[in-house]
Amino acid sequence: MITRQKKFKIYRESIYTVTKGKVSVVTHGEFNRFLSRNVIVFNSKLVNPQDITRSRWEIDQFLSITFSCWQGFSQRRKILLCVTEAMTNVIKHAGVGEVRLSLAESSLVFFILDKGQGLELEQLPLVFLSKGFTTKGSLGMGFMLMYQYIDRLVICTTRKGTQLALETQLSFNLTAGDENAVNSSGKSPNWNDHGQKHLWGKRPGLITPRD
């Protein structure tokens, strides 16, 4: 009889390997430790479908103002699409949740959190890798789009909820010398007091199954 712990280890190592390190499945404790390391610069509650539209608009405004050089980039639209997909999952499957944004020198990380019933471990490979997999009769393309457009996905899902982190490397560096990357006031945004280059440690956006 395989223990749940052993099964979890097999799944997360398999998913990590198959996705070439793009998707990390982590425990609740691991996710919370990573979450607590980051400075949250935007936070929005998700209670009804209108909160999806409102949050996307607010995030777009925040990114436009903070990174004035990023106007009109298609990367921003793809990020907003992926965050919308994740927020929609919260409303569809959990009812309520929240979205948070953290900034680092060269990346953005969105945390999408809910306390719904979560996904079964066995469903995770299908969710990310199988086009059209759904548990609710919807199109089942949300995670596939996130997998396509986001650089790193970190997920913790149990019967007590799902915590998802979407990390994307920016197409420009948010260094102090990169004046175009800061807002029009000329001040660097207070995105990370810890001076981290990447939110997940030395290797960009990576939580290895052995962490």
Added chain:
Amino acid sequence: MLEIKREMQEKELALSLAGELDMATGEVLEDLLAQEDLSEVGKITFSLSYLDFIDSTGIGQLIKYFRFYSSRNIGVEIVNENPDIEELLEMIGLREIMGID
């Protein structure tokens, strides 16, 4: 916010969507179609060119209409000239689902 411009010419109902089509705004389109008398309609055209944003829920809604109206012998066409939206439609396989390559 979703705005819909409606035009009826002969038996063709043309709906031009502008703004955002997602889980929250989809009901605007749903309500409009629910109020239509489709007994004289032979074809519905959805134009997406003026949309600023659409997600997989919005595209799923269009696929639902395609399946529903096709089964009632009403043609459905999706018109789009926005390259960002076209990329998403291709990724999701909308044209393939509608039998158009």
